[in-house]
Amino acid sequence: MTTLLLGQTLAFTADPFQTDPAGAVRHQTHGAVAVDDGRITDVGPADDLRRAHPQAQVIDHGANLILPGFVDAHVHYPQTAIIASWGKRLIDWLNTYTFPEEARFSDPAHAAATAETYLDLALAHGTTSMCSFATIHPASVDAIFTAGTARGMAVWAGKTCMDRNAPGDLRDTAQSAYDDSKALLDRWHGAGRARYVVTPRFAPTSSPDQLSALGALWSENPDCLMQTHLSEQTDEIAWVRDLFPEARDYLDVYETHGLMGERGLYGHSIHLTERERARLRDVNAAVVHCPTSNTFIGSGLFDMDLARMLRTGLATDTGGGSSFSMLRTMAAAYEVAQLRGQALHPAQLLYLATEGSARALHATDIGRLASGAMADIVVLDLASTPAIAQRHARADTLWEAVFPTIMMGDDRAVAQTYVAGRAML
Template identity: 65%
Template sequence: MSSHLLLGQIITFDGQPSAAAPELAARHEPHGAVLIEDGTISAVDTAQTLRNAHPEAAIVDYGDALISPGFVDTHMHYPQTRIIASWGKRLIDWLNTYTFPEEMKFGDPAYAHDVAALTLDLALQNGTTTLASYCTIHPQSVDALFTEAANRNMRIVAGKTCMDRNAPPGLCDTPQSAHDDSLALIERWHGKGRAQYAITPRFSPTSTREQLEALGALWSAYPDCLMQTHLSEQTDEIAWVKELFPNARDYLDTYETTGLLGARGIYGHAIHLEPREIDRLTETGAAIAHCPTSNTFIGSGLFDLAGLSSRGVPIGLATDTGGGSSFSMLRVMAATYEIAQLRGTALHPAQLLWLATEGGARALHLQDRIGTLAPGYEADLTILDLASKPAIAQRMSRADTIWEALFPTIMMGDDRAIRDVWVAGERVSRAAAAP
């Protein structure tokens, strides 16, 4: 049995950090250790305790660096990697000007594999070890992402994006082909290795009611799959949904009445929600993917993290690449903090770290496998250098608590703060992770 003992600072959580007293849910060990055996965390304790108990383990000493669960990105679009940071559009114009022309290229398997490999390597370079991605309507785009993730032994959630209207003809399927293609992909990939399938209607404006119903029926037949889509991202999008679905009570109702609302659903953005929609998300246990860098970059609005969290809605953080302008979950955490400040809430570093790790795992229903430093969990780990550049180092040197030491990295850190990454117990070299 191969074993590695990683030494460094560790933070563990007893539960979700509350707004009132976030530190009470967290435990900090400045001289901690994580024992990895055959791809799994087998022990978490003080460095001295585990050194004494496991003298045979190979030591990897990270000094004052923080050993964290790998970051979990709950919503992104790998086909948009090459159009990230494109200028000057809101949602609908973004799709027509940048997204749809780029997605047309993913009918070419070689192109899809190239972009999938690039996206996953950029994710690893930024400390993300699990991600949930939309693909394109092309089944080969799904095969490419799952194959490249398997090559890296990464945990992955993905699905074929389904659209049968309001998109170029080359990007439209039908209700029947969306169902049949998705079914074939479920049978090929779901539950194989570290892969999970997500049934993926892009959003209501690009699917007829017939297609949404076909995908709802598929989800009913395969309820252990996830379902991912978009919800209430921009006000003009919501107005468009009302035109397209005049009998719907609200945007969420277009999913609810077609079998696409449930506990294993992940709804991206959810910024401009009606009271009924909040009630139904709460009642069903559906999750929201909060995409703060995208929401500011495309001008969508300010997500109500505090309000929805107080209702118990599961929330994970997400890059929303390429509407989001960064592959870094550190940048996403910083933007989460900034948006919360604009809504009158100062989030604690413990809350931000939890959202980017265990919170994301819970949103993807993977909380029993990843996102936590505890025995039995898969050893997906990100090692954070808390003094990765001079501006951060000078602030960290004056810190009196772990939270004062961590917060500058959350707010100013980038890929240089990612000292190391472990995927399923295997160390990913920084050189190998770079594109």
């Protein structure tokens, strides 16, 4: 049976980093989204769709804004419980908080409980899909895919592989990393909406043999994504230089070991050389901007000009990031860009959090409010708090109405989240 969701609708018709941002969207003040069997079948004026579907169930969201569900392109769901932990630099933060918490995932019950908590928090903030690192424990991958499947969500995830420069209880080997990852890939990749991602944590925690083993696994399964970290902090880059003195730069470490390609996701990518930028562009790889993490851990300021030349996703980087909210993440992206003299339009921010991140994941059926896409949808109340409401009341344009929610909104702004057409809140 067809369901009509009524409200304001906003859909992208072009990439706002490649054209006039304000002209890259189609906005309907009195719009509707038709949903049937978990997919969007039509988007248009409410009156037109009501006439076309006279027997449809109608859910009226009033003046709320209907958007594609948010897509978080780089998270560490095992770090849910340690989000907003005080720390210094990246390596200190990993040793003090991350590694002790990830060691707890040797217990499958702990992994399952954390996956449930994380996904419920994500949905409450309007996030309907994510790409997550797990831990070295295969059960941590099973946990996030099992919880995602129960909710009908599209989830990308992989076993995080480390065989050096990590505590003994968090190290695998080159061979076990390959074997575990292959078994998990065979079990989960393409099972419903689950997608496996080959996942070396980052160059410092993998030996050359392990990087090569994971590169081989990726080459054997080229439809999978590969995710890792790249050039997050300057002291990290210096460490990579010491560990791999023969490499031209950080990215060359990955390329040498078969971990460079179009379906690669390179998180952070802050301190890139011109050669690295050129190589990423040459292979059409994707970078992922993690603004709350980059400021929280003091990593640096991402260059948003990369979004004009590369597929670019946006991410909370839970729990190095300081919020589960993609709204807060958009606000941080705006603030970081301002510090670099790059003023981002609201359309560009919304694009990064939806279709931009979906494109980074090579996903064509999420992140879009369009016929044929999955009905993964977020509905935003544009006057969710007194502070936002008083600013919204003075709005004369769409963007004046939307921007206060981007800058000041949180889970209170999420009126409803739909996954495959099913209301989740």
